[in-house]
Amino acid sequence: MKGIWCFILVIVIVSCKKEKEYTVEDIQIINGYWQISDVLYPDGSEKKYSLSGTIDYIKLDSLKGYRKKMYPQLDGTYLTSDDAQNFYIVKKASKGFFINYHNELTSWQESIIYLEPNKFYLESAEGIVYRYKRFEPINIYEDGKTSE
Known part of the structure; x- marks a missing residue:
């Protein structure tokens, strides 16, 4: 019986954990090139993206910016x-930051x-979660070496 109460106490403590509150400075992390890694749907299903021909370039200045689809090339350049x-x-207030598109x-x-940095x-209004990871380009030179 004592073990059950300890288990319940642990669950209550974990469930009351406060989510991280981000600052305006933290939001600047989204500047740069990003690729979608997977999508989680409200029904629990998941779609993984191992390779994609497009990435998102996000440019943010203060709290305004734009998002653009980019097509990375093997030589390290991008088409768009x-x-x-x-x-x-x-x-x-207390709900965090929202990106508004129009x-x-x-x-x-x-x-x-x-x-976080990488x-x-x-999350969309429909409850779909889009997970992004920082894009790391593969740059192959004519001599077959890759860039560092």
Whole structure:
């Protein structure tokens, strides 16, 4: 019986753990090149992306920026179109930071739920979680050596 109460106490303590609160400075981490690693759906299913021909370039200045699809090339360069999705980030009291997108056709919002220098997670209003990892290009020179 004593063991059960200890187990319940541990569960209560773990479930009450406060989530990390990010700052405006922390949000600047999302600047740069990112590739999607996997998507988690509300029903528990998951889709992994081992290789993708596109990556996202995110440029953030203060709390405004844009996101652009890039196509990495083997020589270390990128192809892209002139299309960019503008966004702005807002902080909602005790709910964290949200990325707000708007274009001529629609608008939507994603919540930043996890953030560290080499990965971040976004959650859509539908409960879909997108996991990103920092993109590391493979640069192959004509002599067959790769860049460091």
